[in-house]
Amino acid sequence: MKRFAFFILFLLVTTKLLAVDAVETLQNGIKVHPKTGAAKTIEINVINSQIIRVQASPQNKIPQVKSLCVLPGLQSNAAFKVTQNASFAQLSTQDITVKISLVSGQISFTDRAGKVLLQETKRTFSPIAVDNDKGYTFQQVFTGIPGEAIYGLGQHQSDDFNYKHKSEDLFQYNTKVSVPFIMSTKNYGILWDNYSQSKYGDPRDYKDLNQFTLFNKNGKQGALTATYTNKGSAAIVRQESAIDYENLTTVKKFPVNFNFNNGAVVWEGSILPNNTDIYKFSLYYAGYTKVWLDGKLVVPERWRTSWNPNTFRFSFPLTKGKRSKIKLEWKPDGGVSYVGLKALSSSPIEKNGNISFWSEMGDKMDYYFVAGKNMDEVISGYRTLTGKASIMPIWAMGFWQSRERYKTQDELLNVVNEYRKRKIPLDNIVLDWSYWPENAWGSHQFDLKRFPDAKGMVDSVHQENAHIMISVWPKFYTTTKHFKQFSDKGWMYMQAVQDSIRDWIGEGYVGSFYDAYNPDAQKLFWKQMKDNLYVKGIDAWWMDASEPNIRDCTDMDYRKKLCGPTALGSSTKYFNAYALMNANAIYNGQREADHNKRVFLLTRSGFAGLQRYSTATWSGDIASRWEDLKAQIPAGLNFAMSGIPFWTMDIGGFCVEKRYGDSQLLFDKTGKETEDLKEWRELNLRWFQFGAFCPLFRSHGQFPYREIYNLAPEGHPVYKSLVYYDELRYRLMPYIYSLAGMAYHKDYTLMRSLAMDYAADQKTYTISDQFLFGSGLMVSPVYNYKARSREVYFPAGNPWYDFYSGKQIEGGRKLSIEAPLERIPLFVPGGAILPVGEVMQYSSEKKADDIEIRVYKGKDGKFSLYEDEGNNYDYEKGAFSTIDFEYLNDQDKLTIHKRKGSFNGMLSNRTFRIVIIGKNNKQEQVVRYNGNEIAIKF
Template structure:
């Protein structure tokens, strides 16, 4: 026994010694480190890890399984950083290999392959979860072989996580959430995550991706269901005629609610005409799990949801564009929760879905993951910084700077779905000038072509007899014109044969004979922007038909691409087949390549005229193509307005700075078409609140279906709605020096105009989840009103000092206040330690230069603001032709230093007047007050120190 025991012990020790000694091989190269794990003891899988320091704050990680695969394309990043030398070192300590730059360290365990990222002070930023056999799952689509890819990261228990594009769930902090990165009308996929712990992760993958809690959502039947009459196993679904709610037409048990697409319509009862239906689901839900559950809804039509007898959601969406929302329920195991849903379908085809997200298990509580449908590798960049601005700056240094948009784009935009004739558009423009409502930009939406000729970019000569003359008239009256251009071409279009014969079109939608919704319905498809020749051909068509006659800006609609809003994802993938590979691999990158073709096309034809592109979808890196994004076809409802706040903030925190929305919402309920008095007044109030919010976004644009959205069509002059809307349009123009200066900072300093509170107050835990307030630039705290009839709202003022913009009243920070919000005003606060330059009143941005500026200086902390100017139209600023004037306030000395002017450009002012208005707790002075000028300073470019 003793001899046998000794033998076993020796064998065990030898085995353990072998396991401990078994570490990965690695090779240091000129660009980084390659580490090879060949089934080593603790890795569980074969893997090769490459780490490449890109800059002092960025490290690229690429993990492959099996033979190394080199990607031939990189759409997201630019190569400027890769051409610069970066200093880095390696150090091996025990079983850890440390790759160090000045600001970022990556410590790789040579037995497990797990990477720990730390800052220069040794503080842990984020750590990989150990990879397993589930990290790489071999798959293929239409002959394209790839892996389904998963990578998790361990996060801090109090961490705030942001970015990931634009989503409509009304959520600010994505910790513990599931986010689908998918290009879809109102949903925008940008695979960049930012953390209040001052790092970011750029997930370098183009396929549809789940982020956060990536466990599959489960059907309703995963919960224990009880019907209205106590039967276990289902909810009671009672179907009524919507005009006779006292009589049940049909009752049936339903344990799954999964009517998400056109292909699901057969699941509805054949006896029910959805056009006239009303459905009530009743019963209770019960979970075997303890903790936070989330109910994920997709819906069209009217939907109300009650939990425990409390109405928790009241929503509406049009049938062709289903929406989504989430409901949180903290459930006790084994306890029944009464649920009732009342649904009025939106027409003959309608959509409703309910999935369950169960509580996150303890083992995954502090995990954030990415799970992509297709990839050759786990591929991501970690970006560190001293703050979140620094992280976003690193992201843009990797993916491209955002050019400065033309100055006229910071004026007001008026759109309508749609101006049906040349006369309608010119009449609307003339009415703005007649009423002296400031405006720069008119927008021509779709269907300016003949019905069958979608894709030709030809105007219908009956409705638009002289498009060139129309644009010349707009230009004479100081308007710019943006026009809708779809990447879509009808089979009956005059240009279809040419694009087809060149092989530039996706052919599946034509083969399937799927018709669109215009007129009799036309088979159509989209061009392929992944094909460089097709990109050029598409721009050449735009140039020939539109740019050559004076169109100023491009509205790239349906850039997901959106074949049909309600076909299922498998059908969408089958339709989109890029020339370079499968749709599964490249699905989310369509809008990026689409914008690339237009930006590069215009700059090639007219190199010094600034490009402006408005697009419904966006992707990582798209900011470098002068691309702004709007939030898609949202509904004209209060809840949709509120959801835009967090949607826009997270989009900006994804590193893409230019975002806007349809002020007033796009989709309109029937009750507003011929409104009763109460509905009319609600419409006016809602539009007023939406305009008030929209005035503090990078682009200020009104758009939507009928009723018309021009201020004079919303309400008559003298009505509070009209007066408030015009007030905020005029205020927008007064803010032009402030807005244009912070837009310049987005180019020079990679700044973000829309700022979640965590960006500036990340040390305040309360700010991490605030989803209905934001900073606009360094000074303004914007607090939209998103509830009917509200004349006040709760506002959290972060630490520091604050002033009411309108009357100058002073507030201490670090607390909630109930802020006044009369019909005519949005609560707007200015941070103590701010300098705000306000220019003259204008009718359009180029009317006159800012030769006199009201300079508001707010006491409470030191302040700096850099006033920026250039010609506003050309790319000469890229050659250094611009001026900067540094404005510095010293709070202790109570002095303002107007710095020496730096730089020059053609047409710049030789001098100007600054009217200095000093605001302190003792000297309240607000914008709505009679102007209290403390000092009037004549400035001619030399430094001036002003005693306040």
């Protein structure tokens, strides 16, 4: 008995010693060597009481690799406590407890109340080598929380919103911006610090349709029937086991004589699955496309231009042993065009509502868990890690006019002059690509035949109190001096040059992109821009094709060859962060050249941390279609909830169907509206109404021209409404610029899902076609042709007011709301305080010395009016002011608090025209304000 007791004691002591050996306490966390599991070493670091870093490696030590997106040198002063037993180690801060199994290495995160927020399950590593670069492919799966919604991941075009039970492929491409950050309605987020192609959710690739048993249209087993028709030619009928024509390589499988300009294809037959399941389908399309399953039109007609395909996903239930008819109709729209249809069985990850990140290549697994009391705090944690959002110059909050493209300086100046002559507000004009000589892309030189005096052009824009943004690509023709400056140093991606890839300009020219991962190459890129463009007075930079997009429509493997190797390693490992590196080049370059002039960049791609470089993103070369208009709403919302606050799109869409170009010509000749022209005008107006309430307000696209006066003649209802919303944007400038100030000072998000402010109402979680612009405006875009009403959900717990009429609506219900052509449904929650100024022709035309302050009754409310000098970085040194407004609903009392702070040019005295709006009444009072507190009782 004594021997047995001694043996038990020996085992307990030994187990305890082994546990102690397995855990090492660090200055900022712990290091653990689990007994089993994929990771031999796991390090948990405290960033602050709400942010935890997790690193895992199959090696005995954690590789030290500099992060590209997380700020260096983050130092934590947060206290934490470490405890352990034979099975677990536990690290606790004031707000989070992290528990790790000493056996498996699995980690769980709980809040102060002990509620589990996130828990690891499966973790895998497998070695990968690309060229001379070695690393690991890895995946981390977490159990999610039932009932939560998941947002973020950047900006994608499949009209997805809540990513719970969904998946997304994370890579950069034109119209697709991948940011590896998610946020839950349960108030936590995950920043996945990896730069390779990654996948959220299901890591599997979609498979060809031959995963099913296929039958042609006559019922014969083996393939689908593909019928190719060309105008004036006999039909070609083939039996095909896959619809896979998605890139420049696979389109070679089309019949040799198939004419994309006048052709059409129909694939039809039946599919027989091996299992009963809800299958996921991925449609890749350019041209006009429709899909039917079992006679049901599951994909109504969608269109994209031939050179820029899109992906649309849908699900459909299939039954084992039962054939389902399938039909895909496709009509290319000129030029080489692309189409594909693939499928996947449902994933356990998606079914279970789990969260998963998979990355193709990295030195280690590295992620950050971010907690908060609400979703705004989670985004604040993300910016603690990746950098604060700069305040954009105030003029960037105004209206921008752009076109693809202004071909001469006279064209550009005439547009600015026309806006001023018509008294239509404008702050920025954009000079798109190809202002250089045809054979000199990357020279940053102007074609003197078309732009004989670029400096004079810029000066003329400035004399009209407008600003000018110019397109700069990281692309260089081999014949330019700038290319040679890079190539001589080994700072160019040379695969495109070696393969003699010619672009689409003129006879076609050979060129490539510079390596933005090289710090010295970044400095050279900025120097070339500064010496040739900045000296002319250019105000802002449009960084196009920053994915980088060296060649359209290549397969993924070849894209990676074209984009590397980088200075840091293979393009496989560093595939997604190019836009971040490129933005770093210009931001730091300009701040060094002029430390107090606000930098402003617009880029077609992005990555985590982009906001710290005063950079916004637009949604790429989207189509001028109603379905694309609708898809921009969740795309913009998810991008904003990825932590990057400034986003915009091509109002009206970039790529245009031929019918709209034809209708514009008919209108010019006959003076009458065709049906296509009516739709074109309505599409642009509805898009413009939506765009007026986005963080940045910018019209752009191909022909027909997008200037307000080119969209409709003066006096036309469309013209009047376009001008109304442009003017309203400027009337709301005190509100909008205050939101921009909050983005910096309080880590605020301007474009907000309803769930961000009304998380207690779970009906808001899946509403993807309404949003909040700040907390004071609820925007409900109209995205169907000829729609004159739409359903609007009013979140519970709040009364709501129609912005135009002041009519009150109770929350917690869905209503059909009138939406006449001239108006977008727009609502204000009870408790909102909206500062509304005068109409201005440009953002700095008038000082805000006379502002209407609208107060909406029904709840207590607060608003902070933020002001600074608007164009420099003195706000970083404390040169700004705030005036806090506070409304107490029960007392019907508004307090205007004492002004805080000051800056050069600040108004000492001003007039506030207070308007209190209630259910059945409106009261007004004029207040003279000198910076001291005033209380107003109604």
